[in-house]
């Protein structure tokens with residue numbers, strides 16, 4: 153049970169080259185040891201047993217200083233790769249054109265995502281998300297079929313999910329596979345990695361060496377793809393096209409002259 157969270161900040165001298173690092177301590181009555189985590193939004197979280205003296209927390213932070221510095225730098229690098237003015241589709245960043253027509257549609261034409269909507273920013277995001285969901289379902293179903301045939305596996309239902317922390321899930325008993333629709337934002341070879349990974353779980357639960365050997369037979373570079381996903385995938389778990397209020401209602405006469413600002417928004 154989490155009792156409360158306490159926001160603190162690391163002194164400048166702790167992480168060289170960084171002004172100071174905010175971190176949150178989450179107290180728990182269940183934990184026996186201190187756990188460190190850098191979240192997808194790039195925040196340092198320390199889970200500590202209730203009553204841990206501040207000195208013990210300081211020692212734990214000191215012991216993991218290199219890991220913390222590396223993780224924070226990796227998260228920052230991944231976040232900086234996001235092109236704030238674009239919408240992502242299969243690993244490519246596309247400019248977005250807003251038009252106001254009667255039909256609410258999303259289309260990818262000539263290297264631009266054309267969004268027809270005269271609604272609010274929320275409605276525009278909802279419309280775009282629906283488009284992503286359809287694209288994700290179509291592509292993921294097709295890739296699951298492709299790999300399942302190749303791996304000689306029988307697959308049950310395939311479902312799309314709107315998760316903030318995971319990319320896929322396998323329920324071997326029901327032969328069910330679930331995927332995060334956000335996979336459609338990532339390069340196709342990364343989407344394929346998650347498909348092959350979850351399919352392998354139909355044969356091998358957990359991640360023992362046998363699991364990786366089986367996956368490597370279908371995808372010899374699976375560990376490279378996994379590294380990419382761990383390193384650069386996390387900002388996409390939170391990514392959202394944000395439409396500025398000022399530009400959300402386009403001129404009905406035609407496309408907007410000024411491109412509304414789109415930016416990464418942390419909602420963790």
Ligand SMILES: [Zn+2]
Pocket residue numbers: 349353358359
């Ligand atoms: Zn797994």
